[in-house]
Amino acid sequence: MEPLLTFLGNYWWLVFPLGGAAAAAAGSAAQWWSKQAKARHKRRLEIIKAKSDARxxxxxxxxxAEATRSxxxxxxxxxxxxxxxxxxxxxxxxxxxxxxxxxxxxxxxxAKVIAFPTxxxxxxxxxxxxxxxxxxxxxxxxxxxxxxxxxxxxxxxxxxxxxxxxxxxxxxxxxxxxRDSGFTDAERKRLERAQHLLQVAVDQSASASERQLAYRRVREELDGLITLSDGAVENLEKRVAPEIEHRRPESP
Incomplete structure (x- = not known):
């Protein structure tokens, strides 16, 4: 260990040229890998196009042939x-x-998305x-x-x-x-709360404010656990309260 420290102490100035060389080598390697990746991507596109043309x-x-046979x-x-x-x-x-x-x-x-998330x-x-x-x-x-x-x-x-x-x-x-066995205990509790809140959100006997609050909490409980499709969100909003649709800004 002492000889190495002695060498480094005497030739510390070599760090700068060697560091520059290492940085240059790393930059060259990165450029080479980038070119290789682009070349592979280009080959894949060519193969896909060739298969499509052949099909x-x-x-x-x-x-x-079918027309001739007919x-x-x-x-x-x-x-x-x-x-x-x-x-x-x-x-x-x-x-x-x-x-x-x-x-x-x-x-x-x-409801089915929550019950059968996979x-x-x-x-x-x-x-x-x-x-x-x-x-x-x-x-x-x-x-x-x-x-x-x-x-x-x-x-x-x-x-x-x-x-x-x-x-x-x-x-x-x-x-x-x-079912929900792939989730942790804490996540399963969130799914259970979401199911319960969903029942409130679509309950026509509840007030509009209660349904809308339950709807927002359903979305919060599912955030990060399950991704709802646009169609599922739209269907849910129609069942919860038409006010949600009416409050959306008109698209240009």
Missing amino acids: AVELAARAQ RSLPPGVAESDARSRGERVKRLMATHDEVTERWLEYELDV MSDGRNPLTAAFLRAKKVADGLRPASPDARIDSETLAEYRDAVHDYEVAFDVAEQEARRV
Whole structure:
């Protein structure tokens, strides 16, 4: 230790040039990492665009092949095939809508959001999987039951709706099983208070001031615990008191 201290005492002036060199090296390293990050981001964008272009070409080729196939079929057979496919698309779209309506019951009802918080928490793996499945199904959904789609596209949409339905069922079952077990004791007490205040907020027998006070306290109890969607807040405000809507400043 003493030799090191002696060396530092004799050559203390080396700190300045060495410090400058270290700072320069650190700056160069930061610039290099920044360039690498930009390059990786650019490559990812290029890959996404290439996949999108390839998908568009694939869909166009399928549509062309389906059109050729339809023209080659006798008129009666072609009409029957199109009618059957349209019926299947209609049933799939009905299932798709049913699952979405079940999800919106959790998304727009504050009482259900509080009771089953993981259903609105995208950080939960099962909820995240359901939301991904929803995005895929929404992306493959035809514009209408009468839209002309080929058999492969119909199969993709069928599988996507099935995955969407299963993923929602799994996420719902898990949410009902765990409820608020992921919160601390103090946080669970806040959720309980929020549930109680919510009942007061929507109680039409209470005065307008009582409902509005309870509404504000519900929002305070949930702050930092659960994020309410805009639709849930809007629905709650309509149930609490129209005065809340009337007091909002008009948008320009």
